[in-house]
Amino acid sequence: xxxxxxxxxxxLTEAIPGDPIHGGPVFAAPFHVPGDPEDVPYSYGRxxxxxxxxxxxxxxxxxxxxxxxxxxxxxxxxxxxxxxIFGAVLRPGDVVMLPANAYFTARVLVxxxxxxxxxxxxxxxxxxxxxxxxxxxxxxxxxETPSNPGMEVVNIRVMCERAHxxxxxxxxxxxxxxxxxxxxxxxxxDYSVVSDTKSMTGHSDxxxxxxxxxxxxxxxxxERWRTLTGSIPGPMEAWLAGRSLAxxxxxxxxxCANAMKIAEFLSGRADVLRVMYPxxxxxxxxxxxxxxxxxxxxxLSFVLASRGAAERFLKAAELVTDATSFxxxxxxxxxxxxxxxxxxxxxxxxLSAGCEEIEDLLADMGRALDAAHRSxx
Ligand SMILES: *Cc1c(COP(=O)(O)O)cnc(C)c1O
Numbered sequence: 001x002x003x004x005x006x007x008x009x010x011x012l013t014e015a016i017p018g019d020p021i022h023g024g025p026v027f028a029a030p031f032h033v034p035g036d037p038e039d040v041p042y043s044y045g046r047x048x049x050x051x052x053x054x055x056x057x058x059x060x061x062x063x064x065x066x067x068x069x070x071x072x073x074x075x076x077x078x079x080x081x082x083x084x085i086f087g088a089v090l091r092p093g094d095v096v097m098l099p100a101n102a103y104f105t106a107r108v109l110v111x112x113x114x115x116x117x118x119x120x121x122x123x124x125x126x127x128x129x130x131x132x133x134x135x136x137x138x139x140x141x142x143x144e145t146p147s148n149p150g151m152e153v154v155n156i157r158v159m160c161e162r163a164h165x166x167x168x169x170x171x172x173x174x175x176x177x178x179x180x181x182x183x184x185x186x187x188x189x190d191y192s193v194v195s196d197t198k199s200m201t202g203h204s205d206x207x208x209x210x211x212x213x214x215x216x217x218x219x220x221x222x223e224r225w226r227t228l229t230g231s232i233p234g235p236m237e238a239w240l241a242g243r244s245l246a247x248x249x250x251x252x253x254x255x256c257a258n259a260m261k262i263a264e265f266l267s268g269r270a271d272v273l274r275v276m277y278p279x280x281x282x283x284x285x286x287x288x289x290x291x292x293x294x295x296x297x298x299x300l301s302f303v304l305a306s307r308g309a310a311e312r313f314l315k316a317a318e319l320v321t322d323a324t325s326f327x328x329x330x331x332x333x334x335x336x337x338x339x340x341x342x343x344x345x346x347x348x349x350x351l352s353a354g355c356e357e358i359e360d361l362l363a364d365m366g367r368a369l370d371a372a373h374r375s376x377x
Contacts, residue, residue, distance in 0.1 A: 004249040010058035011242045025239035026050045047227050051235040055242045062179045063212035065186025071219045072212040078195025080231035081209030082106050085171050088221035092118030094139040101126040101147050104341035127152030135166050144173040149336050149350040151276040153285035160188030181295040198327030201244045202251050206237050255298035259353035263300045271373045273303040298353045299326045307346035309372045310335040317368035326352030
């Protein structure tokens with residue numbers, strides 16, 4: 001059976017006559033537990049929940065690859081999932097290496113907390129530059145590809161082989177591509193970490209994250225962290241995520257096709273200084289992206305001449321909602337430098353392609369670019 005078919009049917013319940021074909025969210029703090037809690041699958045809602053279990057089975061299936069079955073754990077947000085890996089792995093004296101352009105909040109977390117608790121934090125150059133950077137002494141190598149918001153790509157297989165040769169574990173933030181678009185565990189990563197707030201849930205209304213692993217010991221470390229810290233999702237969020245999963249292949253296929261056409265359209269405009277999308281042949285790591293990604297993702301970035309031009313474009317575009325985050329069914333974009341997180345141009349825009357008709361999006365963006373350009377003349 002093809003993966004898409006399995007995902008569409010992943011949340012169906014067992015065919016027991018008279019039962020609903022989909023399970024609802026199970027809202028419970030304590031469960032009935034007479035006697036030994038080891039005798040029951042569920043005892044208390046901070047440790048486990050049947051709605052999580054159903055979602056984790058589906059996510060584990062999506063993260064699996066040739067020769068292994070992945071196991072997933074859901075968390076209250078992408079950052080809760082990221083924190084679980086740092087917390088489960090890093091001890092004083094350990095070295096963690098992150099890309100210089102890693103997701104901003106992850107960088108702040110390791111610097112403000114883990115560094116102060118005696119973990120050595122090192123930064124590797126962004127994108128392809130990371131591939132020859134020395135890894136000696138590293139306990140945990142963090143990679144993020146394509147990176148947010150620069151759309152830089154690293155070769156996952158090469159990075160994992162190099163890290164494993166020095167005994168390091170590898171975590172790959174797979175948020176922009178999703179496990180449908182890129183199988184990072186199959187490419188060698190020990191941890192796949194995803195903010196399910198983005199494309200995985202896809203409707204811009206849920207905060208959620210997950211980590212998937214191949215190894216039972218790594219799984220147990222993460223589960224222990226989640227139970228002790230209580231970084232859990234609510235049953236309603238987990239249920240909404242399961243409901244969204246069935247449409248992920250359809251949503252992502254359309255968003256990625258739209259992103260490709262928007263990237264091509266922007267590349268042909270004289271008023272756009274630069275377009276960054278792994279699907280474009282002009283992307284410096286396009287070859288690597290084409291080998292390791294099944295879809296190039298819904299996110300692209302481009303640069304206009306100035307802050308003013310970017311602001312005018314976003315104001316003039318009716319079908320490009322000015323908002324942060326990405327991966328929703330509606331097209332959104334923002335002038336990224338307003339957050340002051342990354343070393344990027346004032347006119348840098350990150351855009352997340354939604355599922356609208358591409359003709360409408362291109363016509364609207366063309367009009368908005370003309371308007372943004374006209375008022376500078
Ligand atoms: C959004 C995001 C996160 C954090 O996820 P939250 O759900 O917002 O906590 C981590 N990594 C990347 C690449 C992201 O885009």
